[in-house]
Amino acid sequence: MTSVAAYAAPAPKAPLERTTIERRAVGEFDVLIDIKFAGICHSDIHQVREGWGKGIFPMVPGHEIAGVVSEVGSGVTKYAVGDRVGVGCMVDSCRECDNCRAGLQQYCDQRPTMTYNGIGKDGRPTYGGYSQKIVVDENYVVRIPDGLALDVAAPLLCAGITTYSPLKHWNAGPGKKVAVVGFGGLGHVGVKIAHALGAEVTVLSQSLRKKDDGLRLGADHYYATGDPKTFEDLKGTFDLILNTVSAPLDFAAFLSLLRTDGAMVNVGLPEEPVQIVLQSLFGNRRSVSSSSIGGIPETQEMLDFCAEHNLGAEIELIGASEINDAYERVLSSDVRYRFVIDTATI
Secondary structure (H helix, E strand, O other), X not given: OEEEEEEEEOOOOOOOEEEEEEEOOOOOOEEEEEEEEEEOOHHHHHHHOOOOOOOXXXXXXXXXXXXXXXXXXXXXXXXXXXXXXXXXXXXXXXXXXXXHHOOXXXXXXXXXXXXXXXXOOOOOEOOOOOEOEEEEEHHHOEEOOOOOOHHHHHHHHOHHHXXXXXXXXXXXXXXXXXXXXXXXXXXXXXXXXXXXXXXXXEEEEOOOOOHHHHHHOOOOEEEEOOOHHHHHHOOOOEEXXXXXXXXXXXXXXXHOOEEEEXXXXXXXXXXXXXXXXXXXXXXXXXXXXXXXOOOHHHHHHHHHHHHHOOOOOOEEEEOHHHHHHHHHHHHOOOOOOEEEEEHHHO
C-alpha cells in the first residue's frame, strides 16, 4: 500500500479537503499512474452531494484522468514506464458477460467497478482522480496519443466518450442533422465531435449567450430554447438530438424537432424523474434513448479520433484549492467549458 495525497469530501455535501488515501500495491497486471490532470465533471458534484443516491465516504471524485505511467506489474504488456495514459469512469468489470466480451464494459451485466464511489473486487472503496497517483489494471487504461496535450485530453475520458459513443452509434455524419442540447462541459465536446464526424450541427441552448463560442467550435447553427419561435422554426428538422443537460426538459417540445425515425438520446442524468408523453413519439416513429460512456476499445478509438482532428476540451486550469469554488461555478454555468485540476497542486 502507498499513501497518496488527495482531495476528498469527508461526508455528503461537505466541502472537499486535502487528505491522504491508500493505493494498493502494484499487482501483476497493474500500472501505477502519476496523475497530471483531472477534470471536474458535473457527475462529481451529483455524487458528492448524493443527488443520485447514497455515496461512499470519504469520497475522492474524478474520472477524467490523464497522466504518465511510473511503474508496471510483471505481467503488463500494453504499457511501459513513461507512457501517456488515461483512465475514465470505470476501472474494472466482470470481463465474462456478453457485453464485456464485446468491449462494452460500460454495460457489464454485473455492473462495472466505477473509478470512484464504487467497491473494487478486493472489497475496498475506489478513489478517483483528485489525487496524485492511481493504480489500475492495464485492461482499463487507455493510451493518450502524442498529438493530444494531457490537460485538454483529461475531460475526453468522460465528456469525450459520453458524446462520441452515441454520435457514432446513431450514425452522426455527412447528410445527418444533429442537435446538441446544452452547451456546457459535455455539449461543447459533443459539438466538436459531431462537426468532425461531418454532421450538420445545431446547438439548442437556453440563450444565445454562448453563440459565438458555439459557432467557433463547430456548430453550423445556434438557437435559443428560451424563444418559443425556435420550436416552431425547427419542427421536424433533426435526425438526432443529443441531450447533454442534467435537468428536466419539456420532452414533447424537443421530440417535435425530430424527423421521422429520429432519436433523442439523453446523456445528462437529472436527479429527479422525468415525464414523457407517449403521444409525442407516435406521429413520426420517433424514439427516446440514452447512452452511458463507452467501452475501453471505443474510448481508445475516441482518443485517436480526437488526436487525428486536433480536438480537445476547452478548459480552465485550476489549483486543487479552487475545487470547491469550481463546484459552485459549475452549478451556476460559470465555466467555459471544463475545469481541470493541476494535480501537482494537491
